[in-house]
Amino acid sequence: MTELDATKIDQLASYLKNAKNPVFFGGAGVSTESGIPDFRSTDGIYNQEYDYPPETILSHTFFMNKPSEFWRFYRSKMLIFNAKPNPAHSFLANRGIPVITQNIDGLHTFAGSEKVYELHGSVLRNYCMKCGTFYGAEAVLGFDEPPRDSSCLIDYDATKLTDKQLRSIPLCNASVASGGTCGGLIKPDVVLYEEPLDPAVWDAAEQLVINADLLIVAGTSMKVYPAASLVSMFTNMYGLKGSVGGGFFGGKIGGGGAETGKVGSFDSDGNPLKALVVINRDPVSADNSAQLVIHSNVGEVFTSVQNNL
Numbered sequence: 226m227t228e229l230d231a232t233k234i235d236q237l238a239s240y241l242k243n244a245k246n247p248v249f250f251g252g253a254g255v256s257t258e259s260g261i262p263d264f265r266s267t268d269g270i271y272n273q274e275y276d277y278p279p280e281t282i283l284s285h286t287f288f289m290n291k292p293s294e295f296w297r298f299y300r301s302k303m304l305i306f307n308a309k310p311n312p313a314h315s316f317l318a319n320r321g322i323p324v325i326t327q328n329i330d331g332l333h334t335f336a337g338s339e340k341v342y343e344l345h346g347s348v349l350r351n352y353c354m355k356c357g358t359f360y361g362a363e364a365v366l367g368f369d370e371p372p373r374d375s376s377c378l379i380d381y382d383a384t385k386l387t388d389k390q391l392r393s394i395p396l397c398n399a400s401v402a403s404g405g406t407c408g409g410l411i412k413p414d415v416v417l418y419e420e421p422l423d424p425a426v427w428d429a430a431e432q433l434v435i436n437a438d439l440l441i442v443a444g445t446s447m448k449v450y451p452a453a454s455l456v457s458m459f460t461n462m463y464g465l466k467g468s469v470g471g472g473f474f475g476g477k478i479g480g481g482g483a484e485t486g487k488v489g490s491f492d493s494d495g496n497p498l499k500a501l502v503v504i505n506r507d508p509v510s511a512d513n514s515a516q517l518v519i520h521s522n523v524g525e526v527f528t529s530v531q532n533n534l
């Protein structure tokens with residue numbers, strides 16, 4: 226940790242001590258230190274070779290048209306069950322800071338956070354598209370007959386599955402009144418490209434941001450909309466210039482630039498009454514509007530902050 230970083234850690238600790246309504250908004254970068262690859266880092270999923278681009282595979286159209294290909298990718302890349310929460314997840318859970326996440330790995334809940342708003346759903350849930358029956362993760366692990374006992378989650382390792390298992394399409398085995406089983410397609414309860422967010426989750430997330438006095442944004446490239454618009458909502462509310470711009474669904478991040486107006490009101494200790502903090506390995510457009518920007522690993526940052534509180 227450099228001297229400059231130490232100053233920033235002090236600053237973040239001070240913001241956290243003074244905030245009455247801190248809110249955390251995170252992305253895939255929050256889980257890379259738990260061993261789950263993100264999408265856009267150099268070693269992320271978007272920089273690996275597949276038969277189709279990941280954005281295509283993870284779309285609703287692809288899921289409906291090529292379910293067997295979808296499940297192969299999903300089981301080998303998205304279902305990672307041996308990951309454990311890292312210090313970022315634990316810090317947020319221990320301090321009871323509400324979490325809005327784009328992640329679908331369930332690690333915030335695993336760490337003990339009670340207020341978790343999963344904008345893009347969770348790999349731990351699945352449902353039948355025909356009758357709505359819900360299934361846990363064990364139902365889609367790649368064996369031929371769902372559902373299986375959940376103890377198989379413990380050492381689930383997609384690399385041990387045969388290609389046939391990876392491609393197998395999970396079907397609903399709920400009983401139907403006329404006899405037999407439903408047989409509907411089971412879909413992960415995650416928001417695929419082309420699909421809308423759950424309005425109830427989105428409304429709750431918006432409300433949290435509206436009421437926040439400290440918004441910590443971490444481990445997200447802010448390229449996925451509407452999730453990323455939560456940040457511009459916060460900055461626009463307080464007249465921050467150079468805020469995250471762009472439209473919905475893949476709209477480019479823009480609006481940054483030379484004009485970097487900051488929140489104007491401070492308390493007697495010099496802490497902003499409304500503050501945006503960005504923690505990300507790489508620069509992101511919201512850096513322009515933030516009171517504090519830390520270009521480091523989010524788990525390491527929270528480990529240091531914890532020691533300063």
Ligand SMILES: NC(=O)c1ccc[n+]([C@@H]2O[C@H](COP(=O)([O-])OP(=O)(O)OC[C@H]3O[C@@H](n4cnc5c(N)ncnc54)[C@H](O)[C@@H]3O)[C@@H](O)[C@H]2O)c1
Pocket residue numbers: 251252253254255256257258261262263264265266269327328329330331345443444445446447448449504505506507521522523524
């Ligand atoms: N763990 C997961 O659940 C998971 C994993 C991959 C993708 N996704 C999904 O894909 C979409 C990707 O968008 P996104 O913006 O969340 O991710 P992204 O891959 O677009 O961006 C991740 C950002 O985090 C930064 N980063 C990586 N590791 C970091 C670390 N340890 N500390 C600080 N910064 C770090 C990277 O520099 C990058 O800017 C999301 O919608 C999410 O649902 C989820």
Ligand SMILES: [Zn+2]
Pocket residue numbers: 353354355356357358397398399407408409
């Ligand atoms: Zn069904």
